[in-house]
Amino acid sequence: MYIVGFSGVHEYNLATPWFIATETHVQTTSVSAQDSEPHDIFFKPDGTKMYIVGNNGNEVNEYNLSTAWDSSTISASSVFSVSSQDTTPLGIHFKPDGTKMYIVGGTDIDINEYNLSTAWDITSASYGQNFSVSAQELNPKAVFFKPDGTKMYVIGSTGDVIDEYALSTAWDISTASFSLSSISVSGLESDPQGLFFHPDGDIVYVTGANDNVTVQYSLGTASTITLPSSIENPPTAATPYDAKVIYDFFTMDGGTTVTLIGEEIV
Numbered sequence: 001m002y003i004v005g006f007s008g009v010h011e012y013n014l015a016t017p018w019f020i021a022t023e024t025h026v027q028t029t030s031v032s033a034q035d036s037e038p039h040d041i042f043f044k045p046d047g048t049k050m051y052i053v054g055n056n057g058n059e060v061n062e063y064n065l066s067t068a069w070d071s072s073t074i075s076a077s078s079v080f081s082v083s084s085q086d087t088t089p090l091g092i093h094f095k096p097d098g099t100k101m102y103i104v105g106g107t108d109i110d111i112n113e114y115n116l117s118t119a120w121d122i123t124s125a126s127y128g129q130n131f132s133v134s135a136q137e138l139n140p141k142a143v144f145f146k147p148d149g150t151k152m153y154v155i156g157s158t159g160d161v162i163d164e165y166a167l168s169t170a171w172d173i174s175t176a177s178f179s180l181s182s183i184s185v186s187g188l189e190s191d192p193q194g195l196f197f198h199p200d201g202d203i204v205y206v207t208g209a210n211d212n213v214t215v216q217y218s219l220g221t222a223s224t225i226t227l228p229s230s231i232e233n234p235p236t237a238a239t240p241y242d243a244k245v246i247y248d249f250f251t252m253d254g255g256t257t258v259t260l261i262g263e264e265i266v
Contacts, residue, residue, distance in 0.1 A: 002071065003194070003207055003214065004041040004052060008032070011071045018198055020205065020216050029071045034061040034079070040091045040142060040194060043069075044098065044120055050074055051122070053092040053103060058083035060092060060103070062122045080122040085112045085130065091142035091195075094120075095149065095171055101125055102173070104143050104154070109134040111143055111154070113173050131173040136163040136181065142195040145171070152176055155195045155206065160186035162195065162204070188215045233260045 001012040001023060008030040015022035031038055035054025042051045047068035052061050059081045063074040082089050086105030093102045098119035103112045110130045118124040133140050137156035144153045149170030154163045161181045168175040185192050189208030196205045206215045227234060235247065248262035 001214075002041055002043065004031075004038045006037060008038075009041060009050070009052075009071045009074075018203060020214055027072050029074060031061065031063075031074075034076055035059065039089070040104075042092045042094055044094075045096060049077075049120055051092055051094070051101075053082075053089045055088055055090065055106075057081070058087050058089055060089075060101070060122050060125075078121070078123045080125050082112065085127055086110070090140070090193075093143050093145055095145070096147060100128075100171055102143055102145070104140050105130070106140065108132075109138060109140060111140075111152070111173055129174050131176050133163065136178055137161075141193045144195045144197055146197075146201065147199065151179075153195060153197070155185075155192045157191045157193075160184055160190060160192060162206075183217055183219075185215060189213055227260075228258070230256065231258050231260055235260060235263050 001014060001020065003010045008028045010028050011026045012023040013026055014020065031052055035052065035056045037056040038052045038054045040053050048065050050063040050065060054061065059079050061076060062078040064077045066073040082103050086107045088106030089103050090106045091104030094100065099116050101114040101116060105112055110132045112130045113128045114125040115128050116125050133154050137154060138158040140154050140156040142155050150167050152165040152167060152173065159181065162183045163181050164179040165176040166179050183204065185206050189206060189210060191208050191210035192206050193209050194207035202219050204217045204219060246264045247260060249258050250261045251258045
């Protein structure tokens with residue numbers, strides 16, 4: 001796991017994959033030579049490139065890693081200014097094939113889309129279009145896309161929620177429409193800064209600047225259970241994702257008629 005802050009890139013090992021409670025800090029690597037106010041970080045899927053968007057230079061810095069996923073082996077490669085689009089760039093995300101880059105603009109309160117003629121080479125980036133998120137969030141901090149590009153998620157420090165958008169044309173933000181706001185993080189972090197989803201979409205991670213924490217949330221629809229038609233008094237409580245439920249039944253006729261007399265979600 002990697003978290004960027006003003007002191008640098010913090011690298012952690014997770015003893016249990018995707019479970020942040022098992023993290024141990026490995027190292028911190030400074031990127032101050034390129035930008036003293038780094039705000040967000042993104043890695044190429046094979047771990048050989050790292051990208052950081054910074055507010056001091058209003059730019060994206062690209063780094064090569066001589067050893068994949070080892071942040072201590074980074075070397076600055078290229079820089080791309082986004083100041084013509086926004087002077088407060090805060091979040092960054094790439095299309096999985098490296099041909100599109102998205103930057104959160106804090107000044108204009110929007111998402112800016114760039115096309116890369118050479119995949120993963122930010123020097124080949126050209127501005128394409130933007131999408132305003134001001135109707136939902138006045139202080140957007142991070143953006144994340146579903147791997148197929150049909151959904152976009154934005155988190156910010158005004159609403160302290162994750163806003164979800166549907167894209168009728170994958171990866172084309174001009175086709176985005178607001179779907180819903182979900183997962184309020186205000187109870188655990190009042191200044192959310194970073195956003196990341198597990199590849200399956202069943203876990204989301206939020207980093208925050210106020211309490212300096214990373215929060216892990218489990219996602220998913222409520223579980224359903226189909227009981228035999230002989231059951232009387234069916235369950236009433238929806239089972240949360242990843243939860244267990246205990247049912248108590250009672251019968252006096254050998255199972256011809258069975259009554260549910262208790263349910264407990266644990």
